[in-house]
Amino acid sequence: xxxxxxxxxxxxxxxxxxxxxxxxxxxxxxxxxxxxxxxxxxxxxxxxxxxxxxxxxxxxxxxxxxxxxxxxxxxxxxxxxxxxxxxxxxxxxxxxxxxxxxxxxxxxxxxxxxxxxxxxxxxxxxxxxxxxxxxxxxxxxxxxxxxxx
Amino acid sequence: xxxxxxxxxxxxxxxxxxxxxxxxxxxxxxxxxxxxxxxxxxxxxxxxxxxxxxxxxxxxxxxxxxxxxxxxxxxxxxxxxxxxxxxxxxxxxxxxxxxxxxxxxxxxxxxxxxxxxxxxxxxxxxxxxxxxxxxxxxxxxxxxxxxxxxxxxxxxxxxxxxxxxxxxxxxxxxxxxxxxxxxxxxxxxxxxxxxxxxxxxxxxxxxxxxxxxxxxxxxxxxxxxxxxxxxxxxxxxxxxxxxxxxxxxxxxxxxxxxxxxxxxxxxxxxxxxxxxxxxxxxxxxxxxxxxxxxxxxxxxxxxxxxxxxxxxxxxxxxxxxxxxxxxxxxxxxxxxxxxxxxxxxxxxxxxxxxxxxxxxxxxxxxxxxxxxxxxxxxx
Numbered sequence: 001x002x003x004x005x006x007x008x009x010x011x012x013x014x015x016x017x018x019x020x021x022x023x024x025x026x027x028x029x030x031x032x033x034x035x036x037x038x039x040x041x042x043x044x045x046x047x048x049x050x051x052x053x054x055x056x057x058x059x060x061x062x063x064x065x066x067x068x069x070x071x072x073x074x075x076x077x078x079x080x081x082x083x084x085x086x087x088x089x090x091x092x093x094x095x096x097x098x099x100x101x102x103x104x105x106x107x108x109x110x111x112x113x114x115x116x117x118x119x120x121x122x123x124x125x126x127x128x129x130x131x132x133x134x135x136x137x138x139x140x141x142x143x144x145x146x147x148x149x
Numbered sequence: 150x151x152x153x154x155x156x157x158x159x160x161x162x163x164x165x166x167x168x169x170x171x172x173x174x175x176x177x178x179x180x181x182x183x184x185x186x187x188x189x190x191x192x193x194x195x196x197x198x199x200x201x202x203x204x205x206x207x208x209x210x211x212x213x214x215x216x217x218x219x220x221x222x223x224x225x226x227x228x229x230x231x232x233x234x235x236x237x238x239x240x241x242x243x244x245x246x247x248x249x250x251x252x253x254x255x256x257x258x259x260x261x262x263x264x265x266x267x268x269x270x271x272x273x274x275x276x277x278x279x280x281x282x283x284x285x286x287x288x289x290x291x292x293x294x295x296x297x298x299x300x301x302x303x304x305x306x307x308x309x310x311x312x313x314x315x316x317x318x319x320x321x322x323x324x325x326x327x328x329x330x331x332x333x334x335x336x337x338x339x340x341x342x343x344x345x346x347x348x349x350x351x352x353x354x355x356x357x358x359x360x361x362x363x364x365x366x367x368x369x370x371x372x373x374x375x376x377x378x379x380x381x382x383x384x385x386x387x388x389x390x391x392x393x394x395x396x397x398x399x400x401x402x403x404x405x406x407x408x409x410x411x412x413x414x415x416x417x418x419x420x421x422x423x424x425x426x427x428x429x430x431x432x433x434x435x436x437x438x439x440x441x442x443x444x445x446x447x448x449x450x451x452x453x454x455x456x457x458x459x460x461x462x463x464x465x466x467x468x469x470x471x472x473x474x475x476x477x478x479x480x481x482x483x484x485x486x487x488x489x490x491x492x493x494x495x496x497x498x499x500x501x502x503x504x505x506x507x508x509x510x511x512x513x514x515x516x517x518x519x520x521x522x523x524x525x526x527x528x
Contacts, residue, residue: 120324
């Protein structure tokens, strides 16, 4: 178990369970934190709201669903990129949508990758395994800078 | 007589020559007793005549001058209103401005003419305005209807899109958890139970394809057309390579004309070829000597492309339903499919202003022809 964390932003409990299962099938094991809407994701990332007292490092990878309650995925991504503390964190959009607008907006706002969740669970497990190995093992994350630097 | 009598009498009569001379007999009882000679110089007469002529010419010239002056003086009141009327008529016809009016100068015939002219203009103006209003109303109505239709169409498209899209999420759950059951609880399930779960998984896979195809179909209609010159040969070769990779065991001969230039949206052309070549690949699946041909031909004056296979073919009696959504001519167990592919292809071809048709016979393969109307630089 590495100290690298994956932040899973997912409101659908079935998808959450299946994604966690897919992540756990991989040879790489990471701590996975689940938040269930856009607001909670921002609270977690910026240590605010219910996460004001929580002491946790920035996640290495954010798996971001787009259709979320309260604040949607695009807005979450925009705020992540707008803030110097989080602007370099790897964000992979993991969504049902393959809409051109979603793809365009996602990449415009600086998503590192965009993956459509396959219906076929075996394919989904494979996809999640690939991205976990790539982003958590192969990819060198940007150097950590102290907040406010 | 200044010159006195002439020396020699001449013949009787009148002689001329700068002056008038007259010789006449003087008879007494039938016997000539002498000759009368009268000579008159008419230079004075000529002078008078000349004087008269000059006077006459002078009077005529004076009269002409007077007439000229008079007419120019009279022109203003008589012709000015007519000139003005003509000018107004010219402006009306030029500017199509029926609100113009001629000025009325008096109550005479010209005044009456101007009045009637203005009345006519008023009538035309009223009709013109009514016509304009009717046209505006019609335009407005057409605009409204078009907007309504576009809105309804958009709504329908986005409805079908979101249905297809939103159905994917529960489908993922069904497939995912069936898989989990098979993996984690296979010990508690007998073969029949596992068989049922397999069926659930198979059905969700098929539905997944169906939803993907529906989303593609809707995307084809909604995405903007960006046509450019495309050589379809390398595109087809790549698709064929993918098909071969998916089923490396199959031996299929691909025959292609080179090059195959078309003018269309590259992304959409790829979907067309994906479907047509994919179908040809699929329906030749039961032949050992499968052959797919992709070429071009002049058919009824149209520059058409064709994809020909020697596969299962179909009964031409059903050809009209070939391009309807969800309509299939083969059993799922024979050749799997969703019945959306050819509908998608047709939509793409129609969006390019082209047409698509097929020729086939059961067991004798099929040929799909398609054209792109917007083709430029055909070679």
